[in-house]
Amino acid sequence: MIVEALAFYMFAFIAVAAGVLVISSKNPVHSVLFLILAFFNAAGLFVLMGAEFLAMILVVVYVGAVAVLFMFVVMMLDINFTQMRSGFLQYLPLGALIGLILLAEMVVVAGGWQSISAGAQMAKAVAPIAEGTTNTHALGGLIYTHNVYLFQAAGMILLVAMIGAIVLTHRRRDGVKKQRIADQNARGTDTVETRKVEVGKGI
Amino acid sequence: MVEAWNSWIWPTVWIVIKILVIVVPILLSVAYLTLAERKVIGAMQLRKGPNIVGPFGLFQPLADGAKLFLKEMIIPSGANPGVFILAPCVTFALALIAWAVIPFGEGLVLADINVGILYLFAVSSLGVYGILMAGWASNSRYAFLGALRSAAQMVSYEVSMGFVIITVLLCVGSLNLSAIVEAQRGMWFVFPLFPMAVIFFISTLAETNRHPFDLPEAEAELVAGYNVEYSGMAFALFFLGEYANMILMSGMTTVLFLGGWLPPLDIEPLNWIPGPIWFAAKIAFCLFIFIWVRATFPRYRYDQLMRLGWKVFLPLSLFAVAVVAGALLAFGWLPTPVAG
Numbered sequence: 222m223i224v225e226a227l228a229f230y231m232f233a234f235i236a237v238a239a240g241v242l243v244i245s246s247k248n249p250v251h252s253v254l255f256l257i258l259a260f261f262n263a264a265g266l267f268v269l270m271g272a273e274f275l276a277m278i279l280v281v282v283y284v285g286a287v288a289v290l291f292m293f294v295v296m297m298l299d300i301n302f303t304q305m306r307s308g309f310l311q312y313l314p315l316g317a318l319i320g321l322i323l324l325a326e327m328v329v330v331a332g333g334w335q336s337i338s339a340g341a342q343m344a345k346a347v348a349p350i351a352e353g354t355t356n357t358h359a360l361g362g363l364i365y366t367h368n369v370y371l372f373q374a375a376g377m378i379l380l381v382a383m384i385g386a387i388v389l390t391h392r393r394r395d396g397v398k399k400q401r402i403a404d405q406n407a408r409g410t411d412t413v414e415t416r417k418v419e420v421g422k423g424i
Numbered sequence: 425m426v427e428a429w430n431s432w433i434w435p436t437v438w439i440v441i442k443i444l445v446i447v448v449p450i451l452l453s454v455a456y457l458t459l460a461e462r463k464v465i466g467a468m469q470l471r472k473g474p475n476i477v478g479p480f481g482l483f484q485p486l487a488d489g490a491k492l493f494l495k496e497m498i499i500p501s502g503a504n505p506g507v508f509i510l511a512p513c514v515t516f517a518l519a520l521i522a523w524a525v526i527p528f529g530e531g532l533v534l535a536d537i538n539v540g541i542l543y544l545f546a547v548s549s550l551g552v553y554g555i556l557m558a559g560w561a562s563n564s565r566y567a568f569l570g571a572l573r574s575a576a577q578m579v580s581y582e583v584s585m586g587f588v589i590i591t592v593l594l595c596v597g598s599l600n601l602s603a604i605v606e607a608q609r610g611m612w613f614v615f616p617l618f619p620m621a622v623i624f625f626i627s628t629l630a631e632t633n634r635h636p637f638d639l640p641e642a643e644a645e646l647v648a649g650y651n652v653e654y655s656g657m658a659f660a661l662f663f664l665g666e667y668a669n670m671i672l673m674s675g676m677t678t679v680l681f682l683g684g685w686l687p688p689l690d691i692e693p694l695n696w697i698p699g700p701i702w703f704a705a706k707i708a709f710c711l712f713i714f715i716w717v718r719a720t721f722p723r724y725r726y727d728q729l730m731r732l733g734w735k736v737f738l739p740l741s742l743f744a745v746a747v748v749a750g751a752l753l754a755f756g757w758l759p760t761p762v763a764g
Contacts, residue, residue: 277542285549293575296560355538
């Protein structure tokens with residue numbers, strides 16, 4: 222029990238500290254690295270709660286893919302750090318306000334979930350996992366069997382977003398050389414001639 | 425005191441012993457994999473390969489190791505020292521922690537977790553960070569270009585690897601690696617899922633930055649790619665990490681498609697041989713193909729590499745997921761009944 226508590230406080234403390242360092246470190250690449258550290262510790266917290274599937278998905282998706290792209294972009298940016306830092310304190314009140322609003326809303330949501338009777342019933346309905354099933358099976362049943370239409374709707378929205386992103390960023394540029402693979406593969410042997418060259422003769 | 429020993433100290437000591445029993449053979453295998461690579465490529469090119477140090481050149485890896493260990497580690501003045509030193513450590517550590525879930529035999533596994541294959545997939549997808557950090561922290565054009573190439577390449581091939589893993593998981597019904605091996609008792613998955621096995625193996629070549637996809641270190645264009653600024657032990661850690669990753673990917677191929685520790689046929693003389701030996705033999709077979717490919721194929725051009733990943737493997741593996749799922753459902757071969 223005490224080991225679990227210690228592990229929880231370790232993960233939680235490192236996650237929060239890494240979160241603070243994300244916004245306070247001077248170098249954006251260091252920020253991304255601290256963000257990755259925060260993701261890792263969140264995954265550790267998931268494992269402590271017994272949600273190992275979510276923990277692994279968090280690492281695969283956020284650390285393995287999303288943060289790589291972040292890092293990719295941030296590394297290539299050529300930013301003047303001191304100039305970027307100059308307005309930092311100016312935005313502090315606004316940021317603090319937004320943070321406070323978010324905190325208040327989360328408290329209201331969590332409190333409402335606990336206190337309202339319907340909410341308490343719903344919490345009871347989703348929470349327990351039948352004995353002997355792994356949480357991968359439980360999640361699968363929940364998403365693909367019981368809430369399949371919501372899942373499909375989310376998929377559709379993501380598809381539209383993806384197509385939108387491609388349409389917005391894809392430009393046709395002139396003067397770009399491209400290889401037509403089909404043409405390349407369709408080339409017969411008539412375009413190439415092989416000759417046996419005798420030593421010292423030349424062609 | 426006795427209670428503390430039983431409940432705290434002894435388990436800790438025991439797990440450290442188990443970790444050492446896994447890690448030391450892996451490091452030895454890495455050392456001798458480098459020798460095997462040079463010997464095999466030598467044989468394929470009608471050369472002898474290293475044969476001076478010790479009998480048949482068997483002490484060559486030790487000599488190489490001692491050389492790297494004694495060399496000075498230089499940190500370039502323009503480099504970012506913290507990240508520069510962290511990068512090889514990350515690469516090496518990631519190459520080793522993945523072995524925690526690999527089953528070497530029946531019940532012979534350090535951590536038999538429910539989501540073993542996801543853990544492996546996660547760890548292998550993290551390998552890109554060591555390279556990205558090295559490339560960025562070196563503050564060198566060549567290293568940076570190598571790192572960017574590597575990041576794009578690994579992210580691209582992970583996608584098709586993920587789909588191939590899904591086809592295997594559909595046939596098993598579990599994410600546990602021991603369960604995946606047990607499910608192949610009747611037939612190894614390489615036979616029914618042969619195209620998937622081929623795609624998976626080619627993707628592992630790209631994931632480990634090996635030939636013919638070794639563009640991150642393409643020495644003709646980028647000197648040595650992401651590790652050009654590294655010397656001494658830091659370089660050695662990259663090297664060890666890369667080769668440990670090769671062995672790990674071979675182990676993953678073995679577990680997913682070649683039946684892990686199971687003998688080819690469950691008959692008398694074959695099943696006398698213990699599981700870990702079968703497992704090692706299959707890994708050695710995969711590693712031989714890794715080296716064979718290196719000795720045979722020219723390097724891919726970068727746009728061809730991306731085309732292969734996104735326009736060939738991704739649609740093929742996505743299609744295969746649909747076909748495998750459909751076949752399992754249509755013929756009632758699903759491993760677990762569909763939940764109501």
